[in-house]
Amino acid sequence: MRESAAERHDRLLALVRERGTARVADLAALLGVSPVTARRDVEALAARGLLDRVHGQVSWPARTERPERIDRPDRQGDPGRRRPGEGLVLGLLAPSATYYFAEVIRGAHEAAARAGARLVLRISDYRPEEDRARTEGLLAAGAEGVLVAPGWRGPEDRLAYGDWLAELPVPAVLLERRADPGTPLDALDRVVSDHGHGVLLALRHLLELGHGSPLLVARGDSPTALAVRAGYAEALGTLGLDAPGPVIESVPADQDPEGFERAVRALHEAVLSGRVSAALVHNDVDAIEVVQRLADLGVRVPEDLALIAYDDEVAALADTPLTAVAPPKRQVGRHAAELLVARLTEVRGGAEEEPARRHLSLLPRLRVRASCGAPSGDRPA
Known part of the structure; x- marks a missing residue:
């Protein structure tokens, strides 16, 4: 199976983490990619604050932003006050x-x-x-x-x-x-996003726009995807709605082209039959590709289908910027x-x-x- 960009980025980050500092040319050789690909990956990761890049080399960042110094005199004149996690x-x-x-x-x-x-x-x-x-x-x-x-x-x-x-x-x-x-x-202590609440926000917004029960198009291969599915069933009950059809199984287009096409065709048929005029799609990348393929089939967003994506990583960059649920990651x-x-x-x-x-x-x-x-x-x- 061909390695995805995300998987390659993870390997690159692991290599830099292990070495502390590395030359881009060396990373290209270790990753088995061209220097141009390695340089693009480094630039993308550096732009997100995950790496520091200087003169052909990259290093693991000491911090993502300059922290406020708490050990200097503050307004109350408290010099030398230690930060709570100093040295941890x-x-x-x-x-x-x-x-x-x-x-x-x-x-x-x-x-x-x-x-x-x-x-x-x-x-x-x-x-x-x-x-x-x-x-x-x-x-x-x-x-x-x-x-x-x-x-x-x-x-x-x-x-x-x-x-x-x-x-x-x-x-x-x-x-x-x-x-x-x-x-x-x-x-254990835990901190999580309330994905059920996020799904409820999306469905309620679509109802307020005059649509009937929205259809869910979702993956099933991660805890977030499963939480979105569970949240969808709960939100339908909260809003007193019946599902317009079974959840459409979404898969990555690059990993399973046939499965992706089946999902798009199922959504296309639901729109053409008049069963749905709105959908929630998990995740952003899938949503962008679904919109592109629907356009090929003559279904326009938002004219024929109001669509909300889940994750809000790249939703704003679509040709038609996608409304999206944004977990507080x-x-x-x-x-x-x-x-x-x-x-x-x-x-x-x-x-x-x-x-x-x-x-x-x-x-x-x-x-x-x-x-x-x-x-x-x-x-x-």
């Missing part, structure tokens, strides 16, 4: 360093820098069987606490590769992952890192009573653009 080392395990999780990582990195802590990153490439070993590698690298977004793709992965998380010898915070109630994992990373720093600071301070664990759900926003046929602007949670 935080570990972060993510399934990917691109697309959705790039912003999560950035938020965690910024929060760690502001607290005076160092963040160490490892990538699992969505291989949950390797999550434990990679997390142990973070501990060996000096991490005193960890932020963990396991590489689960579905409930079966959580069952097969989840129990070890509750047995870690250091504080841990789950990122964008939920656990079954009553399980050891459910007792960067804030998830920031709040998770702040929570871990607070937990470690409490441990460092020798708290007499163990603080209560916390489950924090952050609400997505709806960013309205041209694809739903309504005036542009943010819709608050």
Whole structure:
């Protein structure tokens, strides 16, 4: 199977992370790509703040932005005040360093820098069987606490590769992952996006525009995709709606062209039959390609179909800018890192009573653009 750009970006980030600094030409050789491809990848990752680039070399960034110095005199004249996480080392395990999780990582990195802590990153490439070993590698690298977004793709992965998380010898915070109630994992701190609320925002907006029950086109290969599906069923019940048809199974066009074409044809038939005039599509990339293919088949967005995408990574860049649900990815990373720093600071301070664990759900926003046929602007949670 041909390697995707996201997979190549993850390998590139892992190489730079291991070496600290590397020449672009050396990275091209290690990745097995042309120097032009390596240079473009480096430029894309540097633009997102994931790498520093200087004179043909790249390095792992010391921070994503210059933190405020808290150890200088402040307005109250308190010189020498230590930042709460001064000297701490935080570990972060993510399934990917691109697309959705790039912003999560950035938020965690910024929060760690502001607290005076160092963040160490490892990538699992969505291989949950390797999550434990990679997390142990973070501990060996000096991490005193960890932020963990396991590489689960579905409930079966959580069952097969989840129990070890509750047995870690250091504080841990789950990122964008939920656990079954009553399980050891459910007792961990966690910070997540409330995807069910995001789906409800999208469906309610389409109803307010005069459409009937929107149809869902969604993947089924990630926790986010499964949460969107579950949120869709719950939102229909909340709004008193019946589904206009079964959820259309979405697949990446580059990995399964025939499956992608089946999904587009199913949506095309639903529009032509008059069953639907609105749809929610997970994720942005799929939504952009769906709109392009529908145009080939004579279905226009938003004239014939009002469409909302889920993720808001690249939705604004489509020919017809896509209205999108935007999970608070960067804030998830920031709040998770702040929570871990607070937990470690409490441990460092020798708290007499163990603080209560916390489950924090952050609400997505709806960013309205041209694809739903309504005036542009943010819709608050």
